Amino acid sequence: MSGGKDSADASSGRFIRRFxxxxxxxxxxxxxxxxxAVAILAPWLAPHPFDATDLVNVWAPPDAVNWIGTDKLGRxxxxxxxxxxxxxxxxxLSVVAITLVLGVALGMIAGYFGGRxxxxxxxxxxxxxxxxEVVFAILVASVLGPxxxxxxxxxxxxxxxxxxxxxxxxxxxxxxxxxxxxAIVAGASPGEIxxxxxxxxxxxxxxxxxxxxxxxxxxAEATLSFLGLGxxxxxxxxxxxxxxxxxxxxxxxxxxxxxxxxxxxxxxxFNLLGDGLRDVLDPRLHGR
Amino acid sequence: MFRYFLRRLAGLTPVLGAAIVVTFLAIRALPGxxxxxxxxxxSADVAMATRLRAEYGxxxxxxEQFLRYVWDIFTxxxxxxxxYVHRPVWExxxxxxxxxxxxxxxxxxxxLPIGVLLGVQAALHRNTMRDTAIIVSLVAGLSxxxxxxxxxxxxxxxxxxxxxxxxxxxxxxxxILPIVVLAxxxxxxxxxxxxxxxxxxxxxxxxxxxxxxxxxxxxxxxxxxxxxxxxxxxTSAGIMFGGLLSNTVVVETIFNIPGLGRLAIDSxxxxxxxxxxxxxxxFVLFYALINLAVDLFYALIDPRVRQEIAA
Amino acid sequence: xxxxxxxxxxxAIDGLSVAFDTETGRREVLSDVSLNIGRGEILGVVxxxxxxxxxxxxxxxxxxxxQGQMTRGDIRFNGVSQRxxxxxxxxxxxxxxxxxxxxxxxxxxxxxxxxxxxIEEVLTTHLGLSRxxxxxxxxxxxxxxxxxxxxxxxxxxxxxxxGGMRQRVMIAIAMACEPRLLIxxxxxxxxxxxxxxxxxxxIGRLRADRGSSVMLITHDMGVIARMADRIAVxxxxxxxxxxxxxxxxxxxxxxxxxLLLKAIPTTRRKVASLPVxxxxxxxxxxxxxxxxxxxxxxxxAEGCAEPQAARDLGEGRSVRCWRAGxxxxxxx
Numbered sequence: 062m063s064g065g066k067d068s069a070d071a072s073s074g075r076f077i078r079r080f081x082x083x084x085x086x087x088x089x090x091x092x093x094x095x096x097x098a099v100a101i102l103a104p105w106l107a108p109h110p111f112d113a114t115d116l117v118n119v120w121a122p123p124d125a126v127n128w129i130g131t132d133k134l135g136r137x138x139x140x141x142x143x144x145x146x147x148x149x150x151x152x153x154l155s156v157v158a159i160t161l162v163l164g165v166a167l168g169m170i171a172g173y174f175g176g177r178x179x180x181x182x183x184x185x186x187x188x189x190x191x192x193x194e195v196v197f198a199i200l201v202a203s204v205l206g207p208x209x210x211x212x213x214x215x216x217x218x219x220x221x222x223x224x225x226x227x228x229x230x231x232x233x234x235x236x237x238x239x240x241x242x243x244a245i246v247a248g249a250s251p252g253e254i255x256x257x258x259x260x261x262x263x264x265x266x267x268x269x270x271x272x273x274x275x276x277x278x279x280x281a282e283a284t285l286s287f288l289g290l291g292x293x294x295x296x297x298x299x300x301x302x303x304x305x306x307x308x309x310x311x312x313x314x315x316x317x318x319x320x321x322x323x324x325x326x327x328x329x330x331f332n333l334l335g336d337g338l339r340d341v342l343d344p345r346l347h348g349r
Numbered sequence: 350m351f352r353y354f355l356r357r358l359a360g361l362t363p364v365l366g367a368a369i370v371v372t373f374l375a376i377r378a379l380p381g382x383x384x385x386x387x388x389x390x391x392s393a394d395v396a397m398a399t400r401l402r403a404e405y406g407x408x409x410x411x412x413e414q415f416l417r418y419v420w421d422i423f424t425x426x427x428x429x430x431x432x433y434v435h436r437p438v439w440e441x442x443x444x445x446x447x448x449x450x451x452x453x454x455x456x457x458x459x460x461l462p463i464g465v466l467l468g469v470q471a472a473l474h475r476n477t478m479r480d481t482a483i484i485v486s487l488v489a490g491l492s493x494x495x496x497x498x499x500x501x502x503x504x505x506x507x508x509x510x511x512x513x514x515x516x517x518x519x520x521x522x523x524x525i526l527p528i529v530v531l532a533x534x535x536x537x538x539x540x541x542x543x544x545x546x547x548x549x550x551x552x553x554x555x556x557x558x559x560x561x562x563x564x565x566x567x568x569x570x571x572x573x574x575x576x577x578x579x580x581x582x583x584t585s586a587g588i589m590f591g592g593l594l595s596n597t598v599v600v601e602t603i604f605n606i607p608g609l610g611r612l613a614i615d616s617x618x619x620x621x622x623x624x625x626x627x628x629x630x631x632f633v634l635f636y637a638l639i640n641l642a643v644d645l646f647y648a649l650i651d652p653r654v655r656q657e658i659a660a
Numbered sequence: 661x662x663x664x665x666x667x668x669x670x671x672a673i674d675g676l677s678v679a680f681d682t683e684t685g686r687r688e689v690l691s692d693v694s695l696n697i698g699r700g701e702i703l704g705v706v707x708x709x710x711x712x713x714x715x716x717x718x719x720x721x722x723x724x725x726x727q728g729q730m731t732r733g734d735i736r737f738n739g740v741s742q743r744x745x746x747x748x749x750x751x752x753x754x755x756x757x758x759x760x761x762x763x764x765x766x767x768x769x770x771x772x773x774x775x776x777x778x779i780e781e782v783l784t785t786h787l788g789l790s791r792x793x794x795x796x797x798x799x800x801x802x803x804x805x806x807x808x809x810x811x812x813x814x815x816x817x818x819x820x821x822x823g824g825m826r827q828r829v830m831i832a833i834a835m836a837c838e839p840r841l842l843i844x845x846x847x848x849x850x851x852x853x854x855x856x857x858x859x860x861x862x863i864g865r866l867r868a869d870r871g872s873s874v875m876l877i878t879h880d881m882g883v884i885a886r887m888a889d890r891i892a893v894x895x896x897x898x899x900x901x902x903x904x905x906x907x908x909x910x911x912x913x914x915x916x917x918x919l920l921l922k923a924i925p926t927t928r929r930k931v932a933s934l935p936v937x938x939x940x941x942x943x944x945x946x947x948x949x950x951x952x953x954x955x956x957x958x959x960x961a962e963g964c965a966e967p968q969a970a971r972d973l974g975e976g977r978s979v980r981c982w983r984a985g986x987x988x989x990x991x992x
Contacts, residue, residue, distance in 0.1 A: 184363075191364040193636040195595040195610070196629050200371065202617050203625050204378050280494045284599055287496050288614055303496060307603070310504055318504075321497035329492040554767040560723055561762075562782045562833065563754035576772050651772055652817040
């Protein structure tokens, strides 16, 4: 019970908060849908090809032809933003897919079989988690060189241990359940047990974790592209677009500003949606 | 307690060991011949190639190279740079060495009090307009990437208002924007955690006892509640430092600050891999030390942990 | 112990109703509660979980929080009406003239502060003692409540104490400023039976030595039988019966009280099974109009649909049942 000052404030506040939280999730969902649609329909939506240079028309302000103007090579900013959505989502979904497959598989094996396997796997997880994220980017970029592969691999390396750990604890809990014993008695192989019996029961919190994480993955991809380690020219990425736009900020702000706005809104959208999903699927996790 | 510290210090070995092994393999896994990088225009000069190979120890069998590598690192020798041929990596790093930790710790010093205060305010005035306003700004602070924020702030303070310099390093003025940009996401993260934990703590029985004793609300919050909030807060702090380190690299790039992060990125592009790998090892070390410090702090404030350690 | 109406009671709760704001609206949790505690008297408050016992104690302490409101009635402590006090006034009393101990000693102390410090807080806040003086007094208090080696343990942390010991510390904190009223909310429920006896003995001794009044809240009739001078029985947010202890046990008037007493296991008679009161107590917000015990009462009749007022029967007895005193004997 609180100190007792804002009681009338609190009840109206609580209603507003609940309404807002539901509305937030809806807003987030709407943003995500828009971004998804833009990414999928990019070739049809974009007014110009993303790599069509026009050196006569560099840093043009917005006009009828280029709705947001052009960049340093005369390319249409609007089109590049649209294709950038495609790039971001492709990377994000790849990372999520790899992380889930790898992390869930290893986590289930560690949790179900226990013993030495568990010990070894968890040690690997611990050591991986002991590395700060940025270090993976540097390592992978050194070996693979800058590019989309680097982004996907380094992000997957950063995220898989968390998923593995979560999966393992979920499996440890589910392992105690009666239906597992029943399946063993019925002669099911470990693979079947893991796949058909355990997996469906642990999938909800994993989805929550993944959805909460997508926003950060998109941010990480943009960061890496901003640093030049990510998607390379001419493939547009919001991160590298912002980087290109920064030096010209004083005179031609449209590139940097539009890139920042689009990136920020997208991440906010995914974060809101992720939070909303978490509230729905796992309300006891974060009693706000 | 001291023995605990030593034990934890020893626990860093597997992590550092992994870092050393990984960086060693990474350089050897590169496509192409490092000597080729160094030679660049003199690629036909076989004699020079052989000499460089010998100098860099690249003509030795792999296990021997590895042992030399480990030994070198322990003596602080990170090898020779590829880009600045013949120059020790250490020399290349030296000037940047303190800058990155300085930025990171400076941002932390700013983010911690701000984050905690905001979190406490949000928890105390839960469900009011103040709380909602704070939460909204936290979501924004966490969702907008730091280079987006940097763009905005640079635009506002440098371009429009001409108050602060855009980039560069050397004067105190130039450190303000970078540290602020660096501090914001960390502050948002801390505030969010503080709010959640403080709300939990405020429900606990001993808070009811404190009120029943007739203590002023301020004491209840700042002496009883806050201390107990710091406990779960410090356990969650580790994740934040990883992000802080990444952000430091970005901030150094944006503001053209000659720190380790920017050096690492430049080195990747210049294919000066020994330097990049050295930064990796340093970052891993720095991260590990910070987490160690957090664990010690955690033991400091929670007597139950101290008892467990002593056992 | 006879009721002396000339000298004012230490605590007089008069027609108190309390409501809480919840997610689903405002719920009334106390309805027309009237209780009195005389000086040096132990009042036992009995009832099931959810009957409103704890809320009553929190209302007396002024610890209802932002969600709780005193919608009707008043509480007079030492002649002062609670409605006339602001938060600062309430706070000055808390821990000083009235103190409270709670059910869960394991979690009622701040785990990261030394026990001695937590005792000192009341002394420095209310009595303005210096740290040194407070420390001295604190150690003496620990001695009084029976903590062995008090000077040593004064600087220990709560986790070094067992449950029983922690409850003693809580009592030390509560008694530090020599309160006129000690409220004990289920003080022994979480403790072993042997420790229970010790804690109750301690509370009894404090009443004897200092003349403090005690509001002892519990659902355990055995504890009540041992300690209470007078007893108030609560049900669904109402006080259904009050009586001096001996009278309550000898001749309970309210059907709920009668059934409660029947349900106590006794070693004197062999029974095939323990009698149970069928049904459930109505929750706040779903209380019926009229007698709240009606659904479970073996004597329910037409008139029970009317709202029941508490009838003062003199000699310190009151009952909230229009049929009290005229009931057929319950089957043994």
